[in-house]
Amino acid sequence: xxxxxxxxxxxxxxxxxxxxxxxxxxxxxxxxxxxxxxxxxxxxxxxxxxxxxxxxxxxxxxxxxxxxxxxxxxxxxxxxxxxxxxxxxxxxxxxxxxxxxxxxxxxxxxxxxxxxxxxxxxxxxxxxxxxxxxxxxxxxxxxxxxx
Numbered sequence: 420x421x422x423x424x425x426x427x428x429x430x431x432x433x434x435x436x437x438x439x440x441x442x443x444x445x446x447x448x449x450x451x452x453x454x455x456x457x458x459x460x461x462x463x464x465x466x467x468x469x470x471x472x473x474x475x476x477x478x479x480x481x482x483x484x485x486x487x488x489x490x491x492x493x494x495x496x497x498x499x500x501x502x503x504x505x506x507x508x509x510x511x512x513x514x515x516x517x518x519x520x521x522x523x524x525x526x527x528x529x530x531x532x533x534x535x536x537x538x539x540x541x542x543x544x545x546x547x548x549x550x551x552x553x554x555x556x557x558x559x560x561x562x563x564x565x566x
Contacts, residue, residue: 420462422531423452426522427472429536429556430488434481445536448556451565452534456492463493466525468518496525503528513547515540527551534559 433446456463469489476482489495503524510520519540526533533553535541544553559565 420459422462422464422529423456423559424464424466424522424526424529424531424533425449425452425556426519426533426535426537426540427469427485428540429534430469430473430485431476431481432536432556434478445556448560448565451560452556453488453492455563455565462531463489464496464526464529464531465489465493466496466522467498468521468525472518496529500528510547513543515543515547519543523549523553532559 429445429449432442432449435442435446437443437446452461453463455461470486473482473485473489476485506527507517507520507524510523511517515523519537522535523533523540523544527550531551533544533549533551534556535553536555538555541553541555554562
């Protein structure tokens, strides 16, 4: 079963303003991906970084929903080992933000496809040539044939 890792930006997409076409398309893609996870086509992974970022969400409903979601349909990756920490530090040195670097390092460690709605982050991933597939949820659905 293929492993996937959705960053918090992607998981939060359904809570964003749906009047924008791009946001609506990405929300639809996220919902399709999560449905495929529930039907056991993909294996969703999450990390302690998810828990930290989600716990900082001010909207109580969104925060509660997301924690419930990741803990019920996802599998938590254990705390970072030395290799994951070093890789996150390398990514920070290459211009990644701390949380983004940690997400990518965890995703690489798990061998999971990295899915984000953050164009700048995805562009950094392609420039640095991370060791896993990375892209936005619409691209993931297109490439995987998820409808």
